[in-house]
Amino acid sequence: MADEASLVEKSRIMDGTRIERALSRLATEIVETNHGAENIYIVGIRRRGVPLAERLRDKIEANEGIKPLYGIIDITLYRDDLSTVGANPIV
Numbered sequence: 001m002a003d004e005a006s007l008v009e010k011s012r013i014m015d016g017t018r019i020e021r022a023l024s025r026l027a028t029e030i031v032e033t034n035h036g037a038e039n040i041y042i043v044g045i046r047r048r049g050v051p052l053a054e055r056l057r058d059k060i061e062a063n064e065g066i067k068p069l070y071g072i073i074d075i076t077l078y079r080d081d082l083s084t085v086g087a088n089p090i091v
Helices: 016-034 049-064
Strands: 041-045 069-073
Touching: 016 049, 041 049, 049 069
Parallel strands: 041 069
Antiparallel strands: none
């Protein structure tokens, strides 16, 4: 296994500024497609989707003054790679 000190960054797809800009555009598109910020429900899939959903919710609130409803889904028992997670996955 490679030593962490020997790892070299080849390229960066998005830096923090570009991620923020992409999230702002996505939040705007969600509101435009919905014809307003009312009746929007943001759902994050547990683990990496939750922080994304939270950031989108915060962007919509900052832009529109309305905080969308928010939820989290845990799909652990429905994953196609469940056998690699462990014999008795904990939800």
